[in-house]
Amino acid sequence: MYINNGASPRDARAQDDDAVRLDALVVGAGPAGIGTALALAAVDGLTFGVLERGRVGQSFRDWPAAQTFLTPSFTGNGFGASDLNAIHPETSPAFSLGVDYPTGPQYANYLRGVVKHFRVPVMEHAAVEAVRALDDGFELDTERGPVRTRSLVWAGGEFGDPRAPRLPGAGFAVHSSAPEAWGERGGAVVVIGGYESGVDIACHHIARGATVTIIDPDEPWDRRPGSDPSFRLAPRSRMRLRAAFETGRLHPVPERVVAVKADGDGFTVRLADGRMVRGDSAPIAATGFGPGLGPVAHLFEEREDGWPLLDEDDGSTLAPGLFLSGPSIRHGGLRFCFVYKFRQRFAHIARRIGERAGKDTSALEAWRAAGMLTDDLSCCGVECEC
Ligand SMILES: Cc1cc2nc3c(=O)[nH]c(=O)nc-3n(C[C@H](O)[C@H](O)[C@H](O)COP(=O)(O)OP(=O)(O)OC[C@H]3O[C@@H](n4cnc5c(N)ncnc54)[C@H](O)[C@@H]3O)c2cc1C
Numbered sequence: 001m002y003i004n005n006g007a008s009p010r011d012a013r014a015q016d017d018d019a020v021r022l023d024a025l026v027v028g029a030g031p032a033g034i035g036t037a038l039a040l041a042a043v044d045g046l047t048f049g050v051l052e053r054g055r056v057g058q059s060f061r062d063w064p065a066a067q068t069f070l071t072p073s074f075t076g077n078g079f080g081a082s083d084l085n086a087i088h089p090e091t092s093p094a095f096s097l098g099v100d101y102p103t104g105p106q107y108a109n110y111l112r113g114v115v116k117h118f119r120v121p122v123m124e125h126a127a128v129e130a131v132r133a134l135d136d137g138f139e140l141d142t143e144r145g146p147v148r149t150r151s152l153v154w155a156g157g158e159f160g161d162p163r164a165p166r167l168p169g170a171g172f173a174v175h176s177s178a179p180e181a182w183g184e185r186g187g188a189v190v191v192i193g194g195y196e197s198g199v200d201i202a203c204h205h206i207a208r209g210a211t212v213t214i215i216d217p218d219e220p221w222d223r224r225p226g227s228d229p230s231f232r233l234a235p236r237s238r239m240r241l242r243a244a245f246e247t248g249r250l251h252p253v254p255e256r257v258v259a260v261k262a263d264g265d266g267f268t269v270r271l272a273d274g275r276m277v278r279g280d281s282a283p284i285a286a287t288g289f290g291p292g293l294g295p296v297a298h299l300f301e302e303r304e305d306g307w308p309l310l311d312e313d314d315g316s317t318l319a320p321g322l323f324l325s326g327p328s329i330r331h332g333g334l335r336f337c338f339v340y341k342f343r344q345r346f347a348h349i350a351r352r353i354g355e356r357a358g359k360d361t362s363a364l365e366a367w368r369a370a371g372m373l374t375d376d377l378s379c380c381g382v383e384c385e386c
Pocket residue numbers: 027028029030031032033051052053054055056057058059060068069070071085126127128129155156157158159160177197289294295325326327337338339340
């Protein structure tokens with residue numbers, strides 16, 4: 001079973017388009033896609049489905065084995081405090097997995113459990129290859145054949161779009177999302193980028209006996225003001241960092257890398273101030289991810305900072321009916337890069353899609369009652385007093 005009216009995308013093509021066209025299609029079966037589908041399920045009579053190029057939670061299955069969540073899971077549901085990593089108010093990864101910082105495969109298992117429990121209509125191994133905007137919706141070319149939908153939610157995630165540093169010799173660096181970046185590396189290791197993924201992998205190699213130089217002109221390891229974890233290292237990362245500094249083998253360098261080159265049996269990175277830092281293995285680029293818009297990239301305008309420009313409903317400004325769900329959502333200075341942030345928009349997107357289809361969306365208010373619906377973004381920028 002793939003689509004909740006019982007028709008697969010291929011069936012949809014074989015029959016009369018109007019009779020089988022979906023109200024909504026979600027691309028991507030990560031937390032953003034599954035979570036949005038759960039909210040869509042609350043809209044009475046909506047036909048919808050999820051297409052996934054791999055398996056449910058594929059990005060998490062692809063995470064390096066040693067990588068874990070940095071946001072903790074804890075079951076506080078009975079007291080109005082949903083697990084930070086949950087995508088539905090009645091679920092908790094801490095409860096179903098019995099761990100507080102899940103690995104990628106563990107979290108993928110949580111997602112699979114949610115899909116099974118709520119019977120989310122997901123079609124696996126159904127990559128979306130091309131998307132065309134029509135007058136009244138979208139036509140998609142998928143690995144399983146074409147399909148049409150009135151509204152489309154792109155939830156393809158960022159993991160498939162690792163961002164390499166833009167500098168000469170960048171090809172020598174290995175991205176922090178690649179399993180080889182986490183493999184055994186003795187001697188001197190160089191990490192370019194000092195935010196969460198840089199600190200994570202630096203601490204990983206320190207714990208295995210390496211000496212690590214971590215380079216970032218913004219010195220994220222030293223940043224104090226602000227209570228938004230999108231701009232400040234998480235407490236767990238700061239704890240790990242303190243322990244790493246105590247070894248005497250972690251060297252932070254507040255400078256910009258301008259070039260990488262091979263150097264005998266090692267590699268050298270050149271800094272903007274002319275200094276050189278040598279590593280015994282290829283430098284690790286902990287330089288983050290792009291928005292990963294793939295086949296819908298041409299349907300979004302770009303903000304000045306390169307992230308997709310969205311209307312206030314997380315919709316495309318170019319293609320009405322196309323929505324973005326997941327960590328690439330940005331509104332002004334707000335970033336929705338963690339599960340507990342972007343899940344606040346699942347029900348909002350579902351409501352807009354339900355309204356487009358002329359359906360009753362009132363059941364979505366249950367998401368607000370459960371603390372998982374934020375439609376007034378003016379309240380998101382609060383600072384903790386102490
Ligand atoms: C290294 C790392 C660590 C992170 N740690 C945390 C954390 O601790 N806490 C937290 O809250 N957030 C964390 N995040 C951020 C965020 O939670 C993740 O990025 C999360 O995976 C985003 O969910 P998603 O559903 O948008 O994307 P994904 O989980 O990447 O899911 C997208 C899915 O779309 C599929 N897909 C892509 N393109 C297509 C296509 N063309 N056709 C069909 N399917 C397609 C992919 O196969 C994938 O299954 C982390 C991110 C990264 C990269």
